[in-house]
Amino acid sequence: MSSESISLYVARESGLHRLHPLTKLALAGLLLAGGLALPQAWMTYVFFAAVVLPIALWGRVAGALLRAIWPIALPFAISLLLVRGLLWPSGTPLVALGPLSLKEEGLQFAAVIVGRILVVTGSFVLLSLTTRPDALMIALAQRGLPGTITYIMLASLQIVPRFQAKARSILAAQQSRGLEIGGNILKRIRALVPLVIPLILGSIVDIEERAMALEARAFSLPGPKTSVLILADPPAQKAARWLLAGGMLGLIAARIAWWR
Amino acid sequence: MIEIENLTYRYPLTDAPALQDISLRVPRGQFCALVGPNEAGKSTLCYALSGYVPHFYRGELSGTIRVAEAEVAHTDLPHLVSKIGLVFQNPFNQISGARFTVREEVAFGLENLGLPRERILEQVDEALELTGLTPLGARSPYALSGGQQQRLALASIIAMQPQVLVLDEHEMTIVLVSHKLEWVATFAERVIALAGGRLVGDGEPLDVLTDPALVEAGVGQTRYSQAARQAGDQGKPLPVTLAQAVEFFDADRR
C-alpha cells in the first residue's frame, strides 16, 4: 500500500473482497473465537493452516497475510520459547544449555501462546487486508456507530503518514544542523526534544483551520447523513452473518463449558 | 446578497477591534475582490461573512451581517453552508481526511447535508468538471499536487452550491478550465481559448467570447451572444452574461 494511508488494505479481485464489510467482520470474529476456543495447542496450528490460510488464499492475500504476521509472531515465538522454556520454575528438562535447561512444560505453554498469537493476528490482519477501512466504517455508521468515531478512525489512518513524513523531515533537518542521534542514552534523550517540539507546535496551529474547514462541510449538522458509497448486502450475506455470529457465540460458550 | 451594517468585532482576549464599523452591500452575481495589507482584517471579514465570527471564535460582535437572507450571527454554522462557502488559504488543512478518494471527498459535505444520493453525484460531477478534477476522481486526495489540492478545496465548496463563494487567498491565481462559457463570462477577468492544440484567443471575456472566428474554431459561444446574433446585427456589442443579455434585449424592446 502506498503512503497515502496506513491501512493494510490490498485491492484484489476476490470473493472475499466482495463480501460486505460486516460479513468479513463477523468472519474475523468467528476465526478469532475458533482459534482461541480450541482446547489443545496443536489444534490451534491446524486451525490456522486448515481454516485461516485457505480463506486468505480465497481472498488472494495469503502471501501478504504471512508477511504481515511474520514480524509480529516471530520475535514473540523466539522470546517466549526461550524465556518460558528456561525460566519455568519446575519441570521436565529437555535440552540442557549450560546451567539452564529448556523445560517441556515451559515450551508447551509457549506453544499455546504462539498459536493464539497466530490466530489473533491472522484474523485481524485478514480483515484489514481485504476490507477498505472507509467501507468498514461506513457499514458500521449505517448500523449506528457515531459519525464522530468514523471520522476519527479514517482521518487518523490518513493523517498518520503525513506526520511520519513530517517527523522524518524534522529529523533530517535537525541532523543537517548537527544534531547527533547516536551516543549514550542521555544524549539520545536530549536529541528527542528538538524533534518532538516542532512536530507538536506545528500541528496545534493546523487544528483550528481543520476544524473550520470541517464546519464548512456541514460536519456538525445533526440528523441523517447520506452515503455515496453503496455496499452490496444481499440477503444471503445477512443470513451468513447471523450464522457466523451464532457460531462465534457457540464457540465461546463451549470454551467456557470446557474450562470449568 | 451580502448586507453588512455597522459591523464591529473584537476577538476574545484582545483590546483592539479587528473590524470597526463596517457597512457594505454586495449585490447578487458580483465578482468582488477584497484587498488590503496584512492584518487589515481581510480574513476576519471573511470569517464574519461565513459565520466563524462569532460562532467559532466567539468574541464581541455588534452590528448585523446578512448573507442570502440569513442573519449570520443568529444562524448555526451548519445551516450557513448552503448560503456561503469559504475556501481557506491552506488547501492541505481542508482535506477532511474522512474520505479516501477525490470524488468522495467532494461528496463529503453533501453527505453531511443528507441530500439524496443521485443529487449528490450530480453536484459532485459538476464541481469536478468545473475545477478540471474529473480525471483525478478516483485518486487519493493526499496523492494530489499542491495546486490540485487547491482545486479540490474549491470543488468541495462549490459542490455544496453556496449562493456566495468567498476565496480567502492572498495570491491565488485562478485558472478555471471549463466549457461552460456562461460561467466563464460571469466570473473570469480573462479568457484563454484553445482549439486543436493552438491558442486561438486571449483577452477580456467580452472580446474573446464574441469573436466570430472562435465560433468557427469550435470554441462555441455563450447562449446569450448566440441569441443576440440570431436577433440580427444591432451594431451593439454582443452580450456574454445574463446581465448583459437583459440589457441588450431590454434596450432592443424600447
Next chain:
Amino acid sequence: MSERKGDFNTLTIVMIPVAIAINIAIGQLVVVLKLPVYLDSIGTVLTGALAGPWVGALTGLLSNLVWGYSGLNVIYTPFAPVAAIIGAMAGLFSETGWFKKWWKVVLAGLSTGFVAAAVSAPIATTRCNRPSCKGWSPTRSTRSPPSWWCGRSSWPCPSASWPGSPARKTCAANDPRRPSRPGTHPAQ
C-alpha cells in the same frame, strides 16, 4: 479556545486524529533513536490536558485501535483501556490544576504510571515475568486464562508514557515491537 474545554465539539474532535498521529509518529521516532522509553501517548496526554478527560480517554482508546487496524502493531489493541485511562487522568489532573507546578506534573506522571500499570496487569497477566520489571508483581498462574492473548516477555509492565515515568523504563529494553514497514517508519 478555553471556554470550549471539556466538551466534544468540532475543534476537540479534530484534535483527536492529530493527537493519534502524534502518538504514532513520536512512538516510532523513539524506536528509531533506540531510546529505552515509551513515548506513544504524548498526543493522548495533550488532548486530555487541553480538552478534558473524556476527549483524552477517547483519544487513548482509538489510538490503540488505530495501531492495530493499520497493521502497525496489532498487539496494542487489547491495551486500549489502559491508553484511555492515561488520557482521562491527564484530563482530570489538568482540570484540577496539577499541571501548573512542575513537581505536581511529576507526581501526576508517576501516579498515572502506577494506575496504568495496575490496569495493564490483568490484560498482560502472564506476560511480564522478567526479573527487571519492578513495581508490580506478575501473577503467575499455571492456568493461562485470562491470558488468551499472549505472553510476550518484554511487554512493558506499566504502559504509562509520561516523560520520566520510571516504571516504564525498567523493562523496555530489547523490545521487538513495532514491525517497521517501508513507508510507514520515520527515518529511512
